[in-house]
Amino acid sequence: MVKLLGIALLLPLVISFSPSTIFNKGLTRSAVSTTNYSPVTSPSIRRGATELNAKNKKVVVLGGDGFCGWPTSLYLSDQGHDIIIVDNLSRRNIDNELGCDSLTPIASPAERVRAWEEVSGKKIKFVNLDVAKDYAELVELFKTEKPDTVVHFAEQRAAPYSMKSSKGKRYTIDNNVPGTNNLCCAIVDAERDIHVVHLGTMGVYGYGTSGGEIPEGYIDVTLPGGRESNILHPAYPGSVYHATKCLDAIMFQFYQKNDQLRITDLHQGIVWGTNTPQTIRDERLINRFDYDGDYGTVLNRFLMQGAMGVPLTVYGTGGQTRAFIHVTDTARCIEIAINNPPKKGDRVEIFNQVAETRRVRDIAGMVASRTGVEMKMVPNPRQEAAENELDVSNKKFCNLGLEPLTLDEGLFDEVTEVVQKYKHRCDPRMILPATYWNKARAEECEKKMPSVGEMTKDMK
Numbered sequence: 194m195v196k197l198l199g200i201a202l203l204l205p206l207v208i209s210f211s212p213s214t215i216f217n218k219g220l221t222r223s224a225v226s227t228t229n230y231s232p233v234t235s236p237s238i239r240r241g242a243t244e245l246n247a248k249n250k251k252v253v254v255l256g257g258d259g260f261c262g263w264p265t266s267l268y269l270s271d272q273g274h275d276i277i278i279v280d281n282l283s284r285r286n287i288d289n290e291l292g293c294d295s296l297t298p299i300a301s302p303a304e305r306v307r308a309w310e311e312v313s314g315k316k317i318k319f320v321n322l323d324v325a326k327d328y329a330e331l332v333e334l335f336k337t338e339k340p341d342t343v344v345h346f347a348e349q350r351a352a353p354y355s356m357k358s359s360k361g362k363r364y365t366i367d368n369n370v371p372g373t374n375n376l377c378c379a380i381v382d383a384e385r386d387i388h389v390v391h392l393g394t395m396g397v398y399g400y401g402t403s404g405g406e407i408p409e410g411y412i413d414v415t416l417p418g419g420r421e422s423n424i425l426h427p428a429y430p431g432s433v434y435h436a437t438k439c440l441d442a443i444m445f446q447f448y449q450k451n452d453q454l455r456i457t458d459l460h461q462g463i464v465w466g467t468n469t470p471q472t473i474r475d476e477r478l479i480n481r482f483d484y485d486g487d488y489g490t491v492l493n494r495f496l497m498q499g500a501m502g503v504p505l506t507v508y509g510t511g512g513q514t515r516a517f518i519h520v521t522d523t524a525r526c527i528e529i530a531i532n533n534p535p536k537k538g539d540r541v542e543i544f545n546q547v548a549e550t551r552r553v554r555d556i557a558g559m560v561a562s563r564t565g566v567e568m569k570m571v572p573n574p575r576q577e578a579a580e581n582e583l584d585v586s587n588k589k590f591c592n593l594g595l596e597p598l599t600l601d602e603g604l605f606d607e608v609t610e611v612v613q614k615y616k617h618r619c620d621p622r623m624i625l626p627a628t629y630w631n632k633a634r635a636e637e638c639e640k641k642m643p644s645v646g647e648m649t650k651d652m653k
Contacts, residue, residue, distance in 0.1 A: 255347035267471035278318065311475070341531075398460070455534050457544065495557055503648060513581060550583045
């Protein structure tokens with residue numbers, strides 16, 4: 194029995210990994226493999242490589258008003274694809290619930306698509322529809338529009354929000370799981386051969402130390418009696434949000450097997466950055482920027498704190514290793530997936546959508562050195578290992594031509610400029626974490642967490 198991602202797998206089989214790379218033990222970043230992917234083990238990718246110049250497609254983007262969905266919709270439109278955005282605006286409603294707006298002032302969907310048509314000459318259709326509830330409307334949309342691809346972003350995306358309260362846990366399950374199931378059912382009922390591209394998360398693998406390179410979705414195992422097999426990587430979620438992504442993965446396996454749906458599942462790292470070459474063309478197109486403890490991703494949060502002279506809040510030891518990708522590469526990866534669909538009957542295609550992995554404290558150190566702002570270690574509100582390694586394969590995307598952006602100062606400058614321009618919109622009360630994974634974490638944090646006043650007394 195081997196230990197995988199920090200948990201002893203209680204499975205009636207003996208698992209042996211294929212040869213993998215050794216962890217980079219330095220303090221800069223863990224290994225992300227970018228060597229050429231072997232076409233022998235992924236015939237669908239070998240086929241797909243010939244489709245990079247495929248005809249433009251009609252694409253429905255579920256959750257197209259969100260942090261990843263909006264810039265991806267603009268990028269795909271700019272590349273010539275016919276885009277329909279579907280969104281129920283739930284993320285905007287959560288802003289109202291939390292009392293914290295995007296740092297950047299984001300326009301209404303109607304104004305956004307109007308501005309895009311003005312600057313690009315291209316039209317994007319917006320449909321206000323709840324994928325988790327409006328099933329008949331979703332089926333009719335697929336029958337009427339006949340899309341080639343559906344990109345699925347329409348899920349509550351924040352782990353802290355999913356752990357905030359029973360309300361947050363229940364909403365995350367009630368929104369994410371029925372939404373994915375409705376999507377699959379609607380494709381079947383619409384009788385359309387639609388390729389699903391789903392934005393998943395690296396969190397399905399868990400955030401322990403894997404003991405080797407994390408492959409893309411499937412692992413080679415040795416079953417009792419010496420039988421060789423290739424199975425879906427065991428799931429090990431660290432929050433209710435991550436659990437919904439694990440459930441998505443299982444549902445995709447079923448619908449592919451039962452109904453031959455063509456599905457690509459993208460296990461993405463933490464997204465950083467704000468704008469893309471499309472969103473900077475008009476201020477009405479600007480992307481959202483979350484800096485609060487629930488929705489602010491760690492790097493964007495550090496960059497905001499650094500620009501405002503607020504100590505960088507590093508959870509625990511900062512030894513958590515995470516995968517990262519720039520928002521521009523998210524859009525590029527989505528198009529690569531769209532242009533390289535699996536054939537009908539092929540198993541679910543899984544990509545690790547990451548550029549690199551780094552420790553949280555090292556990222557904080559990079560921002561601190563640029564801004565002169567100190568790091569402050571605060572109690573970790575999450576129930577997780579204090580330190581972990583993360584060695585990730587991203588061979589498939591690299592084999593298909595992606596040259597990912599990495600954490601460099603030029604890209605930091607773009608985010609810093611956004612923060613400086615809009616920092617007057619920041620609410621300092623939202624900087625510290627407000628969500629705890631369980632009662633024990635809450636009690637410890639209450640004893641040791643600095644106050645908002647202490648954290649912001651020297652704010653610029």
